[in-house]
Amino acid sequence: MSVQIIGGGAVGLLVASFLAEQNVSVTIITRREEQASSLNEGGLYRNNIDGSTINVEVVASTAPVSQASLVIIATKYTELHAIYPMLKKLSPDVPLLFLQNGLAHYEEALLLPQRHIAFCSAQFGALKENDNTVSHRGIGVLKTAIERGDEGRFSILKEMNQKNFPVTFEGNAEQILFEKVLLNCFINPLTAILKVKNGELVSNPNALKLLHALYNELMHAFPYMQKIFPFEEVERLCVQTAENTSSMLADRLAGRKTEIETIVGAVLKKAGKKGHAIPTLETLYGLIKAMEESGESS
Known part of the structure; x- marks a missing residue:
């Protein structure tokens, strides 16, 4: 083989x-x-x-x-x-x-x-x-x-x-990809903006509030995903990968273009087709796009 x-x-x-x-x-x-x-x-x-x-x-x-x-x-x-x-x-x-x-x-x-x-x-x-x-x-x-x-x-x-x-x-291939996209939406944009490792999203009280707000908005847009991803599962993932630098943060620190479009952009489009707004995610998306366009990396 x-x-x-x-x-x-x-x-x-x-x-x-x-x-x-x-x-x-x-x-x-x-x-x-x-x-x-x-x-x-x-x-x-x-x-x-x-x-x-x-x-x-x-x-x-x-x-x-x-x-x-x-x-x-x-x-x-x-x-x-x-x-x-x-x-x-x-x-x-x-x-x-x-x-x-x-x-x-x-x-x-x-x-x-x-x-x-x-x-x-x-x-x-x-x-x-x-x-x-x-x-x-x-x-x-x-x-x-x-x-x-x-x-x-x-x-x-x-x-x-x-x-x-x-x-x-x-x-179901499309379903597992969408599940991973949601997980990435919980972690990647927040860590990229705050410049923290995954674990700090739950250990830092203010970051945890942002994570919770983002979770509530995403579950409102995709309520059928709540059984698959209760908030405790998102917290567990952050703890399990506490020392990880997310791929989006790594890209930002290295001055590379992030995968913001295929991850966050895809979710925003999917929610938009259902008539749902995700204001926290939209804000994070706009911030990362603005940083990429300005060339800011650190």
Whole structure:
């Protein structure tokens, strides 16, 4: 079984480490030769939650993805449009697994010719320390849903399933993506504006008030989600990933464009179609967009 992972960021490296740990042949497609060389020469290191470190062997390359038993796309949404042409050249029988935040990629990916397409919602915490080291920062489920094709083509994911890295198979891909988008809406914009780690959203009383107001507005717009995400579940996630720097905050600190459109923008549009306003989220959206346009990062 050979797996190719497009993307050498935190999520791609963490998933690669758990696959390689099970003796799966893993190739990581990186953008930079320097990262590829670092992974090829030193292997991939994973710092575990218990403080231990493992080193696994992977192959890394900047060459375009080729035929594989499974191709995992672990880049940000903003990079997907440059990757789609490469995926179209693959055999229609090569299964594709998408690991992006947001909803925008869902319909786009289904336009590809591949017969087997799945989507993941990653709820674990990961931090890229350097080109060949990733830290596992929070236990969370890797939810997978097969949107098209045979679930058996993605059975290798079950090899990763363990106490510290649970993997589940769900029935509705669009639903798990929307659930993750809501979780991101609770955490990402607030941490990006306040410049705090996830845990401070519940440990700081004023941040907790903002989180609660945001939660109430989102549940008013999407009341059917309240059974899935009671406020205690949102608090639990913040505590579970307390030391995590959210992806939106990391982008802001690095001066990169955030995923505000595919995460927050998508939710605002979905709520707007239902005739609901989410004023707190709209304010956070406007603030982040204004900061991006001004070039402010720290």
